[in-house]
Amino acid sequence: MKPRLHPFTALTAAASAAVVTTAAAYWPLSVAMALAAVFLAVRRGVAGRVLPAAAVILTPLCLSLLVLHGLFFPEGQTVLARWGPARVTAEGLGFALELGTRTTACVLVFLLFSFAVSVPDLVSALAGRGIPPQFGFVLASTLTLLPAVAVRLDRIRQAQETRGMVVRRGLLSRLGALRLQMVPLVLALIDDAGSRAQALDARGFGSPGPRTSYREVADPPGQRRFRTAALLFATAAVAGRIVASWPAGVPS
Amino acid sequence: MSQPALTVTAPGQAAGRRRRLLEIAGAAAIAATYIFLVLTQPVDIANGPASFSALVALGGFLLGAVLLIVAVLPVLPTSTVVLIPVALVLNVVLGQLMGSTGLPFYLDAIGTVLIAVLAGPAAGAATGALSSIVWSFFNPTVLPFAAGAALIGFLAGMAARGGLFRRFYFAPIAGFVTGILAGVVSAPIAAFVFGGTSGLGTGAIVSAFRAMGDTLLAAITKQALISDPMDKAIVFTIAALLAYALPRRTTFQFPFVRRYRVLAGKAPAAPEA
Amino acid sequence: MTAITRTALQIRIEAFTFHGEGTPVLSSASVSVTPGSLTAVLGGSGSGKSTLGKLMAGWLRAGHAGAFRGSLELDGTLLEFRGAPDDPRINPAEWSRRVAFVPQDPAAMLSSVRATVAEELAFGLENRATPRDDMLRAVGRTAARIGLSDLLDRDPATLSGGELRRLAVGCAVIAEPDILILDEPLASLDAAGAAQVEDLVRSLRGTGTGVVLLSQAADRLAGEATHWTVLDGGTVTAAGTPAQLSGSAELERAGVIGVRGPGILGPPVSGPAVSGPGVLGPGVTAGARGPGPVPVAAPGPGPAALELHGVGFGYGQDPRRPGTATQARVLRDVDFAVQRGEIIAVTGPNGAGKSTLLRHFNGLLRPSAGDVRVCGRSIAGVPVGTVAASIGLLFQHPRDQLFERTVLREAAFGLRQLFGKAEAEGKARAALAAVGLSGTGEVHPAELSASQQRLLALATVLAREPAVLALDEPTVGLDRHGLEALQAAVVRAAARGAAVVMVTHDLAYARMNAHRVLELTDGRLSEI
Known part of the structure; x- marks a missing residue:
């Protein structure tokens, strides 16, 4: 190796x-x-x-x-x-x-x-060089969110078909269906983000000042x-x- | 061992001035780069690819975007920082969903505009720039457009602050104007770094202008002026639709929405204490 | 610095109002906590328990999240809030180090940016610039305490529900807080997982941590509390010892499950029927007093409402997890028929394929063998949206199903095509009334309580008057009012002639409310 x-x-x-x-x-x-x-x-x-x-x-x-x-x-x-x-x-x-x-x-x-x-190594290395921890958070959190959103969108689509939504051909029908899929997705993502912000603040993420790192990256x-x-x-x-x-x- | 205080005081002014300077420096770097590129664009690109212009465009625009991020990011409240990944994911996912309807637009800034409407121009600019940088992890070609994305987020936030999202018909107009500015700023990147556009449809429009004898930058700028305003008008409209579909408890948790009364008809039933 | 200090937390709320809302979510409420005690705040869904807990822990802050009038006192420091701009501002990091909160959804506690359990535990310490050696020791100590020592290198996203809950508690207690507030800590845990969390709470109390339990069930853990506070409609309606309050009218009105007190709840339902995510806390079924099974309506003329003939199904390789072997068949040769007016419950261990079976009813999943018939007609090749006219399916997560701006629009969605413009609104209002949501027509669905959101999702299904009603874990997350509304609605739908199939792991509930109980094991259905 x-x-x-x-x-x-x-x-x-x-x-x-x-x-x-x-x-x-x-x-x-x-x-x-x-x-x-x-x-x-x-x-x-x-x-x-x-x-x-x-x-x-x-x-x-x-x-x-x-x-x-x-x-x-x-x-x-x-x-x-x-x-x-x-x-x-x-x-x-x-x-x-x-x-x-x-x-x-x-x-x-x-x-x-x-x-x-290795993304965790990268995030840890960035935080160790005085890059604002928010940057590493945005990078890593996006990578966690992407697959989760795909799963959630699938669930929403199933739930809505079950409620009798038939997507017809034609732009207007598809746009309408799209609006119905977006609203629960956006709402859930923003709500989740709200509670994650509270949790991060409670765990000291928003505080200024120095930080240490648990993960060690050899250099x-x-x-x-x-x-x-x-x-x-x-x-x-x-x-x-x-x-x-x-x-x-x-x-x- | 002294205990840290259980309470905090309101943030001071000194930090604000340094931040403002960085913001101005960032905006100046982007503006200066653009002007420099337009003034010095190679007269005859037949002599070889515009390598010099590409380096200047990349360096200047990226420097500007990074300065803006450095200025804004550390002072953004956590509640806004957690929205940036959400915006980025929405840019990608909603862009793909819209793409599935077969409309000939990119629509890849819905999340950025939505966050700008909820959290303001500074958050919008940071979201735009950061989402370009993070998205370049999967598609390196979006990295050079970070400055344009920051501009879109910033202008969307300014439009929201000015009350343009209170009336429904103003949102697409604000988007149209944003599209003009963003398209013009991004054109040198497309011209000098990539030498064209990433899509065959947009490439055809550029070809048409080239056939009439335009320079590459002029042709791409004209193409951007055709596609981008329409695209951003749609994006702003969708973002407005989404903002109004959210419950009041969600939108009103953002101080920006409360302070500038961004959304119409959503004043609290009783005056706030 | 030791964990045991003479700290006490007290909150006194005159009123707390979220920004943009006219009426306070909390008013005239006060709670105080002493070291080493267990205080239970009991109340139904939407009573304001979570808001109260978040206010006490600095997760919701005065001025930042809403307008707060009242006071908070921690360890001799008194903070008065008048709802004015010069009110004190809580430092969330420092406050939470001493008063920790674990939310109902444990995933919300996690940073989402750390790759292993150990790093997730250390996240809060990193932000406080704890030296690395101290961090390593604290992580080891906390992991042993929450029973995750063997999982330190796992990705938090791969943990089970119970492990995730204990990790969230670990993230809160690693900073050695004086007070720990747990929001529905047993929700969605199986019996074994619940027992582990209960033990953890006991050991924390033993070291002097004051614990506050927010719960809508007066379960075994709540029974150990030294003090109960009953919250109803955002107001404290009763407070005292469990002995004083068991069986009180206030507890009943608040919608708390298991109102007759912990004494008669008995041991949790055990056996294969209780396992996996989505299980109510122990003893919850005891509070669900239904009218008992209704007589089966006379089978209507014609074929059964729903028939499965020799249905077999197996998932292919999971594309998201390359490397996993192709799973065994989930369903084998399932034969099953429901008559009109019949209520059937399907139980089985977690992962037995109950939800998979349910998804075959309307074609979300298509059988690899056999046939599904609705009202005598095969649904093979018929789009899900079309089958939906005859089959109403209620999922576990109501938030995925709701998308309109108001409750009334939500219930009326798609009714015009079925009943015509004239009747649509009447049908929607009737369905809302059937689940007890009459007064909420103009509210945004997302602003309803969790229990009400589930009922609204049920109303959207009922409004379409389907021939078959299929419910996936309908009792999860419902408070007592919700359980009663659910039972009434199911009984009424059956009386109208609908066939009802409920999937639940709650065997006691199934026996009490269904005409027949079937068990799904090894992909086969058998009557029990």
Whole structure:
């Protein structure tokens, strides 16, 4: 078993990779980065969740880019084909390729992070670095709520069908049915949140002041050095990009 | 060992000033980034993807969103903090439910607007920004839009404070105006970071403007001006419907609702002591 | 610092009104607690017990949650509230460290952001910046006390009802409060779970913690109390020792279950009929005095109202829990018929598939073998919403079923299509009257008490005048008034000619109120 990565190490690595990819704007690098993310996802056994999630996000985005820039790119010079107002240009296709691979790499890298990280470790690490505890709460509570809400919505739907609600085809009928499902859901969620707030206040969550953490997250010095290096590298990449393409006409 | 007090005093003013400064800094970062991007947008994107603009857009907008969160989050009462996950879940779940009706809109801000109506503009802005950041856990492409989401929450809260949710026909109008502003602010992200839009339908509209020779930013801004106001008008209407369907004990537990008389016809039967 | 100090808590309420409401939920009420004592606050659903408990524990705060006139006194510190802006503001964290509250729904106590039982227990200590070594010791000590030492690494979401309740109590007592307020601590617990909580309360009292019990049943735990306070309509109507108050008119009027006192309640119903979530506290059935089974109405002409022929069913693999084996068949070859006017109770251990059986009646679940017939016609392929015209099904959680703005609109929902515009409102009002909710037509359903919400859900079913009435654990959460209204409504529906099927684990209730009692074990139904 591999030693566990500190959540910040993983986060820093993901963010630096995304920043460097964006700054470099070089599609072979983007492709390499995406492949590396896929490789790591397979190694860590999370590919089964990362890849479908990425596909849902990236498929419409990449198709949209291809249609948009592949067919309509007024700045393009090298016309490969033409149908009416649509012109396929080499520059447009290149632009779609650049942006598509860049977004793909960033999405894969971040999804790898979120599916591989241990959320309790992340929340604990965030709280230990002076990040307001409310942030960790929102993150972890959302992850607990999502599956619970799906179950509850199912229960509501069953209860309402039992009361004779037949959802017909047609927009108005479906919107009406939707309103009836939303009201009990929203009401229950807000009521539950109200009592949870009282409980959290009673347990000292709302009080200012220092906190301690029960969960211990190991942070070896090697990982700290790696984070510093990754951040420096990302900063250098950004600086290089800014120097290289500081727009003309803006005083620097 | 001294016992902590059983009672607390009202919060002081000094902390409030620091918080206000952070809020202003956050808003300024977002505004400055937007202006900078519009002024310096690459004349000829054919020279390569707008990497510089993408970095500026990402950095500026994220910095603004983070400053707003840092300013607002620690002073939000717990009763509001627990609503942020609820808002986020509602954004996702209600967005998906609405999507199942086949309407061509995103409708992914219902929860944010509802919380803004109940808890005010600061809570709305924090909810918008935070829900983008947390949701990026599952979909990293929403992260760059955190500033736009914060703006939507903030404007919804301002509309509620101004009484626009007391009359039913004002809610969609407030949503329409919010949609214009939010669409314009988010357009540079779509243009420079993603180079287009995430949907095929919206992509087609952008294509049409591009075919007429618009720059990418102009085309995406125009597309946003077509889709977003309508979308937000619907979102505000649904949020208003939900707010009015809630029982009074639930809505009146929020000081913001009581203080600014956000919802019509819901004054207590007897004057408060 | 020791847990035992001479602390006493006293609350005196002139009036407490939630924001946005005209009438106070509590008025003219006072309660005081001494160290090591057990005080029971008894009252029906909606009597204001939970509000009182939350006010005492700082969960509801003056000015913040509502307008409060009265006073709170803790350990010599007296706080006077006049409902003015310069009233003292309670520090909830510090107040709750000394006066802890455990809500009726134990899940509401949990932070929902901690991954293990141990971390959940430590949450309150982390927020008070307790050093980690002290935290480890406190967690170990508390876990031993609440009997969860073996479960420290479990995800709180996977705990059973009884374990969850004890975890919630543990979260409250880890800070060693002087006073612990428990809201319906035995609700939804089986006999074993209830006994564990009772033992926990005894051991806490032994170390000097003053315990306040909020309950709508004068059960065995309440019988151990040194002092009873009866709450009715937000006002204290009687106070004294259990001996003085047992069988008093005030207790009866308040809707408390088991009004004849703890002496005659006897041991809890045991055996397979009592288990799992949704079981009333021990002895609750003793208070449900029904008119006894009604004579079966003459079977109407035509087929049985509901027939199951050789129904078999098994759940597939649970998609939410990958890795669990495909479950065994829940129902095997179930044959069963209910005539018009007949009342049938189905009992069985928790997890036997009682609710699964009920969901087959209207097609929410479809049998993998066999056939379900309603009024002689097979429902195979008929949408649930259509079957609903003939079958009224009442679920356990009324909040999922209610969605309208007012009680009257709720009861009238969907009636127009069935009876026409002219009759719809009359039918709705009649159904509300049948469950004793006549005066509440314009109230928001969510503002009713828990007991009334269940009755409203029942009224929405009754208003449709279905041929079959199927009720899932109808007695859970009802106070005595509610139980009486339920019984009257069921008897009347049967007299009208409806077939009634109740699923309940409450064997005593089933025997008292049904013509026939069937038991579901190993997926088969048998008459007992």
